[in-house]
Amino acid sequence: MSSEPWTIESIRNALGNPVLAQAFLGEINRAPAHELLGVFARWERIAKDTLAAAERGQQIAAAHGRGEDPTAEWADATDQVLEAAERIRSRGAA
Numbered sequence: 423m424s425s426e427p428w429t430i431e432s433i434r435n436a437l438g439n440p441v442l443a444q445a446f447l448g449e450i451n452r453a454p455a456h457e458l459l460g461v462f463a464r465w466e467r468i469a470k471d472t473l474a475a476a477e478r479g480q481q482i483a484a485a486h487g488r489g490e491d492p493t494a495e496w497a498d499a500t501d502q503v504l505e506a507a508e509r510i511r512s513r514g515a516a
Contacts, residue, residue, distance in 0.1 A: 428466045436469035438476070 426432070430450060437443045446465045453461040485492040 428462075428469070430462075433462075433465050433469045436473050437465075438472060 430447075434443045434446060437446060446468075450458070450461055450465065482492040
């Protein structure tokens, strides 16, 4: 996305998935006036995250295509994730 301000149309386009875009349009169209800004802001964030993930995926694919290992510098957080999950479970969360 360029430096242009986000619009309903640009959010819909950035979502990329027709089902997700339809969910956005349905939610924005049903939102009461006092909730519109919050709904818009939430979907704007989702659209930005979607674009960033797509860009990152393209970068990884390009690196892989050049014979590079795009994951070589990634930190392995498996143990940290498992420890956090165990802490959550021990507090009674599902």
